[in-house]
């Protein structure tokens with residue numbers, strides 16, 4: 108079992124680098140890491156953390172993130188946001204960007220890809236035959252390289268794609284075998300995958316029309332959340348939208364976001 112001191116070292120490191128607040132999650136951390144350390148021949152937590160801290164961009168630091176992040180997600184999650192996109196947001200963007208035909212949407216904690224692929228399907232549907240004339244690629248980023256690789260692979264179990272409408276399953280997925288389906292190259296090319304830590308300065312050249320930052324701020328403390336929301340605000344187009352998880356809310360006192368409806372905000 109992890110000692111208080113070993114746990115504290117991990118808490119401090121993970122909070123400082125990635126914003127994730129592990130306080131009170133000693134059992135979870137031990138449960139996820141103990142086996143990893145054993146399998147990889149470490150004598151204990153301190154040996155491992157010394158290696159991580161020596162090379163924060165190295166493989167072991169990446170593995171720490173891959174082990175410690177919670178990546179749960181699924182197709183059709185919070186689908187009311189997609190309805191809102193179709194009915195309200197996309198018609199506005201289509202009218203406003205008719206000249207440039209460039210739609211910039213960011214899925215900022217995209218995990219294994221269900222969220223950004225769903226956004227891409229909504230966009231394909233919405234633009235229909237006009238789609239070819241627009242650049243609607245969705246930026247999909249996550250801290251964990253493991254989930255990004257899975258997203259890029261685009262393979263899902265049959266049960267995972269079951270909740271999707273039949274038309275989308277037929278159009279955007281190919282059956283690989285009895286158990287698995289794979290997204291079509293046509294859909295995959297609509298996504299741009301990048302590893303990105305939300306705690307870092309934003310490197311984007313252009314501002315976004317829409318940011319999906321759902322079910323990730325729950326891992327951050329209030330101050331970290333506020334700093335992040337201010338950065339997101341700065342990187343939204345005027346009138347741009349932010350979607351957060353439906354169980355999340357943002358403190359509007361510290362930011363300039365306008366409330367639209369629960370979990371939907373606007374610049």
Ligand SMILES: C[S@@+](CC[C@H](N)C(=O)[O-])C[C@H]1O[C@@H](n2cnc3c(N)ncnc32)[C@H](O)[C@@H]1O
Pocket residue numbers: 125126127176177178179180181184215216217218219222248249250251254303304305306320321322323326352
């Ligand atoms: C629970 S998933 C949410 C997935 C999806 N947005 C949804 O709502 O279903 C949270 C994701 O946030 C990512 N994450 C945690 N801290 C992060 C950080 N500092 N920067 C970027 N992504 C982070 C995790 O790796 C994980 O994949």
